[in-house]
Amino acid sequence: MIEIQNLTKHFSTRNGELVAVDNLSLSVAPGQIFGFLGPNGAGKTTTVRMLTCLLRPTSGTASINGFALGQDDQEIRARVGLLTETPGLYDTMSAEKNLTLFGRLYGVKDAARQAHRFLHMMELWERRDDPVGAFSKGMRQKLAIARAALHDPDVLFLDEPTSGLDPDVAKLVRDFILELKSEGRTIFLCTHNLDEAERLCDTIGIFKHRLIATDTPKNLRQQLFGREQVFSLRWLQSEWVTAIYELPFVSQARAAANKLYLCVDNPEEQNPAIVRQLVEWGAEIQFINEVKHSLEEIYLQLVNEAGEKN
């Protein structure tokens, strides 16, 4: 479990103080995948570095599985795995040696055996003796992920795990992340890939120096856009768009072509009333669907709103 309270990090620069992370508070439940989304330079990597005890926070507190940041750093380091933005592997060493080295640093009992297990899982067994310098980007990334998970950490911090990978390797990595989740591990996933976040994450946090919003993708969608219903009609009269506001539960209405878009809170209960009203006005309803806004729309809306506020 990750608990963060008012975590802040300032950097001194030539132009003064830079606030990289501003009063971040959030909580990630055990066994969850938390998607940490934000534009470049938003402070995501700084946050991860603070949570993995690489940087000292300027203020605020955090705990990982009950171990407090700044007090139990060695315990935290032993229990978390980190995939950095760049794989950071030793090019002159073989894939196997890269893993066994980290196994020894993490105090894994049988580092060689554990390395073999992960080399098989990541489909790198055949290339285990080759120097990593000769590996493709995808192979290096797979090896770096294996290294992060090698000591069976309770919590994994993954920074852009599928960035720049081809679809096959990206799928393997995503499946591996889901497997880690199924083993009960908590995963803190920094990503730009909104489709990936939607597929993998139980909860997402949208972040730009401060936390803009955090919830499940479904709830965020609902909070931002409500539940928008689209009524496809044979024809549409413009006065219906204003007249439909007479129904008290309709919060927003707009028309496009022969489609009427209505935002309601509880479509299961309220749609029949809308249908009755439209039919009463003489409308011929062809289809009724619910509009599903993509995570990209949610993300862009929230980040832009945050930008305007700043």
Place this chain on the structure above:
Amino acid sequence: MNLQRIFAVIDKEWTQAFKGWPAKITAALTPLAVLLGLLFQTQVCQLKVVKDIIAIKAQGISLYSNPDDWHRTGDFYLIVFMILPLFSVVKIASAGILSDKASRSLEPLLATPLTGGELFAGKILAAITPAVICSWVSYLVFVRTMAHWGIGATTIFGNFSGAIWILSVFIVAPFLAGFQVIVTLLICSQTGSEKLAENLSTSMVGLISVVILGAIIHVAYNFYMYEKPFAGAAWLLKVAAGLVLLVLFSLFLCVQRFQRETILFKWK
């Protein structure tokens, strides 16, 4: 201090430093070249004269020449063996940090439970162990060859296997190398260029050598002017004790100064 982690760092450093045969040969070649130079110089220039002196002394005939003049040659050899490991440590120590910089492998390394003390201990041991072992082997070959030539122990050169030599080669030299590694680590951590780091570190070897030679010259001056003993065991013990303190203090400074956050940004 966790030994397993220190050994893991040593293993990593060696893999990075000795990427191929050229690096391995370079590390071993320096002490070998110096050894051959010393042996050649002794064989060509001095062996016959020294043997003659030994033979004359054995007959109880006194010599006009001062035996301490010959001791100076022995002291020169001693200094060479003291600074011999310094030439290899620079290459090994700088290779580790510069490879870490190039491959950006520091962040995952620092995310492990490895402590700053363990990281530095691993880096220092990785650099000094091969260099010191090579210089020790060179010293043993030197002593054996001198004995074979009949000018080994208790000769007019000084006692090659006596307390002063043992102290110098087995205590002073490793600590001097340790200090050199710390200086190299500090220099490499501040520079991004491999060549610049190596050049600066090599200059430090020269600087340290000059300091040591200066101390010897100072002692030699005292000897000539005031007939004070030349490079005695007491003086060497003081040097050794001073070096131990210097290494421990600079190591302490290193660990204090280079916290994870500093390493991460400075060694980038």
